[in-house]
Amino acid sequence: MNIILLGPPGAGKGTQARHLVETRGMVQLSTGDMLREAKSSGTKLGQKVAAIMDTGKLVTDEIVIGLIEEKLTSESGAGFIFDGFPRTLAQADALAALLAKLGQSLHTVVEMRVDDDALVKRITGRFTCGDCGEVYHDDINPTAKAGICDKCGGTEMTRRGDDNEVSLRTRLMEYYKKTSPLIGYYYAKGDLRPVNGLADITEVQKSIEAILG
Numbered sequence: 702m703n704i705i706l707l708g709p710p711g712a713g714k715g716t717q718a719r720h721l722v723e724t725r726g727m728v729q730l731s732t733g734d735m736l737r738e739a740k741s742s743g744t745k746l747g748q749k750v751a752a753i754m755d756t757g758k759l760v761t762d763e764i765v766i767g768l769i770e771e772k773l774t775s776e777s778g779a780g781f782i783f784d785g786f787p788r789t790l791a792q793a794d795a796l797a798a799l800l801a802k803l804g805q806s807l808h809t810v811v812e813m814r815v816d817d818d819a820l821v822k823r824i825t826g827r828f829t830c831g832d833c834g835e836v837y838h839d840d841i842n843p844t845a846k847a848g849i850c851d852k853c854g855g856t857e858m859t860r861r862g863d864d865n866e867v868s869l870r871t872r873l874m875e876y877y878k879k880t881s882p883l884i885g886y887y888y889a890k891g892d893l894r895p896v897n898g899l900a901d902i903t904e905v906q907k908s909i910e911a912i913l914g
């Protein structure tokens with residue numbers, strides 16, 4: 702089963718994707734994570750994407766489609782979770798073509814609906830375990846013991862360079878201009894299933910489980 706988690710920055714896509722990886726053995730394909738990996742590798746690609754990502758603008762379709770194509774042919778599991786991809790109509794068309802080439806299809810597009818005020822709060826309070834990638838929030842979802850990851854015991858907590866109010870404004874603008882047209886695109890195809898992303902994390906998990914069956 703291949704699914705897309707569609708929603709603005711901070712909607713909870715990564716949080717829900719990790720849950721589905723743990724409970725269903727699905728494979729999370731996060732273009733944001735792939736780009737951050739490239740960024741920290743210091744390669745030519747990394748240098749190219751670093752400046753773009755920090756401002757909150759979208760990286761070119763060509764780069765992200767190439768990254769996804771590579772993963773689709775090298776990873777396997779109980780289906781793919783596309784997290785943060787596609788983000789433009791060109792990426793959506795490319796994904797459909799790539800899946801068709803592999804004899805696969807899309808099962809569902811889960812649209813995570815969250816209002817802008819909640820997004821600002823979520824993004825500005827987010828921190829991540831540098832060892833295992835578990836995501837937390839200063840107020841909503843803190844670690845049980847300050848500075849220690851609940852999941853792996855790691856103590857290296859990091860904050861993203863683009864998790865500030867200025868970059869977030871650009872990220873939201875990019876979302877509304879370039880990504881939100883995908884809501885109509887997948888609705889017309891009959892693939893779209895909205896969930897209330899404002900509910901607490903376990904409630905959102907339950908809504909998604911109910912949709913996936």
Ligand code: AP5
Binds near residue numbers: 711898905
């Ligand atoms: P990316 O890494 O994809 O970031 P994003 O879409 O902005 O999404 P986030 O990772 O910020 O949020 P999320 O929805 O995963 O929320 P999370 O679960 O962490 O992209 C970064 C950049 O890379 C882009 O700006 C662009 O430059 C580039 N890029 C990536 N993909 C691209 C593409 N396809 N094309 C072009 N460029 C691309 O949750 C957020 C916080 O809220 C956490 O603290 C969490 O604990 C908390 N939280 C989660 N759920 C809930 C809940 N239900 N209630 C309360 N709090 C919650």
